[in-house]
Amino acid sequence: MRALSQREVEDIMSSLSEDQRSYIIKHTKQSKKSKWIETLAKKKGIVLSENMSLEVVEDKLDEWMLVDVLDGGYGNRPYECECGKSLRFQYIVYHKGDDKTYKLGETCFEHYTDLQPEVLKDILKGFHHVDLERDEILLKLKQKRYPDLTKYLVIDSIPAELKKQIQLLIPLSNSQLGNIQHLMNEHDLQIKRNEVYKGLTSQQLLVFNSLDSKEKVEVLTTISNRTGYLVDKEDAEMIGDPGIIQFASVHLPLLKRHIKIFKKFVEELERKEWEDAKERARAVDYATLIENHKYHFKKLLELENVMSPGLRQECEEMKQSIKSIKNGGTIDYESFSVILNNLLTALKI
Numbered sequence: 001m002r003a004l005s006q007r008e009v010e011d012i013m014s015s016l017s018e019d020q021r022s023y024i025i026k027h028t029k030q031s032k033k034s035k036w037i038e039t040l041a042k043k044k045g046i047v048l049s050e051n052m053s054l055e056v057v058e059d060k061l062d063e064w065m066l067v068d069v070l071d072g073g074y075g076n077r078p079y080e081c082e083c084g085k086s087l088r089f090q091y092i093v094y095h096k097g098d099d100k101t102y103k104l105g106e107t108c109f110e111h112y113t114d115l116q117p118e119v120l121k122d123i124l125k126g127f128h129h130v131d132l133e134r135d136e137i138l139l140k141l142k143q144k145r146y147p148d149l150t151k152y153l154v155i156d157s158i159p160a161e162l163k164k165q166i167q168l169l170i171p172l173s174n175s176q177l178g179n180i181q182h183l184m185n186e187h188d189l190q191i192k193r194n195e196v197y198k199g200l201t202s203q204q205l206l207v208f209n210s211l212d213s214k215e216k217v218e219v220l221t222t223i224s225n226r227t228g229y230l231v232d233k234e235d236a237e238m239i240g241d242p243g244i245i246q247f248a249s250v251h252l253p254l255l256k257r258h259i260k261i262f263k264k265f266v267e268e269l270e271r272k273e274w275e276d277a278k279e280r281a282r283a284v285d286y287a288t289l290i291e292n293h294k295y296h297f298k299k300l301l302e303l304e305n306v307m308s309p310g311l312r313q314e315c316e317e318m319k320q321s322i323k324s325i326k327n328g329g330t331i332d333y334e335s336f337s338v339i340l341n342n343l344l345t346a347l348k349i
């Protein structure tokens with residue numbers, strides 16, 4: 001963001017309505033005064049809080065109060081210091097003790113007020129930022145590059161000052177926008193939630209009204225964002241949680257606390273299924289065993305005489321297993337399959 005020349009500022013200012021112009025002038029002066037107070041308060045170690053008015057803070061500060069800062073514009077020296085020097089910038093300060101107002105240039109300003117040069121530098125830097133923000137606003141006005149925010153005037157929490165700016169159709173600076181963006185977002189969400197609320201059926205309302213305010217917002221937001229998780233009645237009954245059944249029966253998306261229960265249920269189900277599958281793999285009956293491995297067993301019997309003693313030993317153990325299952329016993333089918341596979345691989349079957 002570049003600073004506008006005094007000429008540009010005047011050009012744009014003259015194209016504005018009287019109300020817009022006087023708002024910008026007043027707002028700029030006020031912002032500079034706040035910067036002045038903020039900087040001096042910081043220097044004195046006074047911590048500013050939101051509910052502390054600037055007037056109260058000013059009372060606690062130096063004897064000196066800033067009334068105005070005038071800028072004659074680049075290359076111009078239309079103002080005069082108390083010492084007679086012609087000035088571009090003129091600082092108008094009021095001394096409480098003397099009840100006197102002085103019009104000063106930078107050098108005399110330092111002498112009169114006895115402020116350290118660093119403090120003065122900070123103050124001037126603050127003023128510069130205020131001017132830059134004003135220029136940003138003027139440039140937006142000139143380029144007509146800003147949205148109409150008047151629909152947000154209904155938001156109570158937007159500061160009165162900014163409301164006035166919006167009302168006068170003066171664009172907000174990016175930093176002002178940043179400050180109230182979340183308020184505007186929340187406002188838009190609220191409108192969407194209201195629409196969703198109007199669309200609820202009487203049955204849904206019965207369930208909805210039984211929730212606390214936080215969960216009410218949760219339901220409306222989920223429906224509005226279409227990120228909700230709906231379950232049908234059969235699934236809900238299988239899960240068995242009364243809350244989930246209630247929500248499913250009126251077609252409301254599940255709350256976070258329901259989804260937790262739901263996920264736990266699915267995990268438990270998967271665990272059981274896995275255990276069952278493992279159990280099935282273990283328990284095998286004689287007929288299935290023969291049916292599955294008829295060919296393998298036949299080959300093994302054929303090769304029994306040419307096997308190494310180690311393999312023959314394993315083969316013998318397998319025979320015992322088969323015999324035991326034939327007599328109604330159970331075997332660990334998993335380890336049986338491992339041994340069988342080892343034998344088949346070793347014998348290249």
Ligand SMILES: [Zn+2]
Nearest residue numbers: 081083105108
């Ligand atoms: Zn002077």
